[in-house]
Amino acid sequence: xxxxxxxxxxxxxxxxxxxxxxxxxxxxxxxxxxxxxxxxxxxxxxxxxxxxxxxxxxxxxxxxxxxxxxxxxxxxxxxxxxxxxxxxxxxxxxxxxxxxxxxxxxxxxxxxxxxxxxxxxxxxxxxxxxxxxxxxxxxxxxxxxxxxxxxxxxxxxxxxxxxxxxxxxxxxxxxxxxxxxxxxxxxxxxxxxxxxxxxxxxxxxxxxxxxxxxxxx
Numbered sequence: 642x643x644x645x646x647x648x649x650x651x652x653x654x655x656x657x658x659x660x661x662x663x664x665x666x667x668x669x670x671x672x673x674x675x676x677x678x679x680x681x682x683x684x685x686x687x688x689x690x691x692x693x694x695x696x697x698x699x700x701x702x703x704x705x706x707x708x709x710x711x712x713x714x715x716x717x718x719x720x721x722x723x724x725x726x727x728x729x730x731x732x733x734x735x736x737x738x739x740x741x742x743x744x745x746x747x748x749x750x751x752x753x754x755x756x757x758x759x760x761x762x763x764x765x766x767x768x769x770x771x772x773x774x775x776x777x778x779x780x781x782x783x784x785x786x787x788x789x790x791x792x793x794x795x796x797x798x799x800x801x802x803x804x805x806x807x808x809x810x811x812x813x814x815x816x817x818x819x820x821x822x823x824x825x826x827x828x829x830x831x832x833x834x835x836x837x838x839x840x841x842x843x844x845x846x847x848x849x850x851x852x853x854x855x856x857x858x
Contacts, residue, residue: 681786702740
């Protein structure tokens with residue numbers, strides 16, 4: 642796996658092109674913020690943009706076809722799509738997964754939808770709070786980089802995604818597991834070797850330096 646790293650101009654062009662091709666996907670670009678996030682990510686820049694598209698399309702298609710029979714959250718990382726939330730019954734749960742699998746560029750769907758009543762706004766707010774606490778604790782440790790792990794919480798269950806080594810995944814899991822309010826941790830990681838992680842991180846560092854030189858001119 643060889644990550645594609647390009648200057649900021651490539652990022653802007655890719656996002657603009659994707660929006661036009663995919664039906665004007667509402668991508669919000671916060672100046673160089675998104676470009677910096679892409680450059681520091683282990684995913685290729687193409688996968689990063691595709692993940693944004695996958696999340697948006699999966700959420701829209703499921704909502705259009707199933708309506709209030711499901712409340713679904715879509716989280717994608719390196720083309721692996723996680724579904725969380727609630728479904729009215731097993732049939733709706735299975736249908737949501739089937740729809741998700743038809744989204745372009747999805748290589749795997751992890752269906753963690755629960756057959757349960759739709760969660761309340763207070764429950765969702767609490768889940769967001771738990772995610773923020775986990776992310777805050779990630780900052781204080783040195784066993785992995787916070788930008789390499791994506792966090793989403795549903796009904797007190799924390800789901801962790803990312804392109805990580807086994808050691809990094811275990812460290813992130815331990816931090817999440819010991820965070821107050823967390824009831825369970827589900828790992829949706831894609832594991833890579835230590836050697837592969839070093840190779841990708843070296844490429845990212847080189848890209849960051851190139852980007853900084855480009856933007857300073």
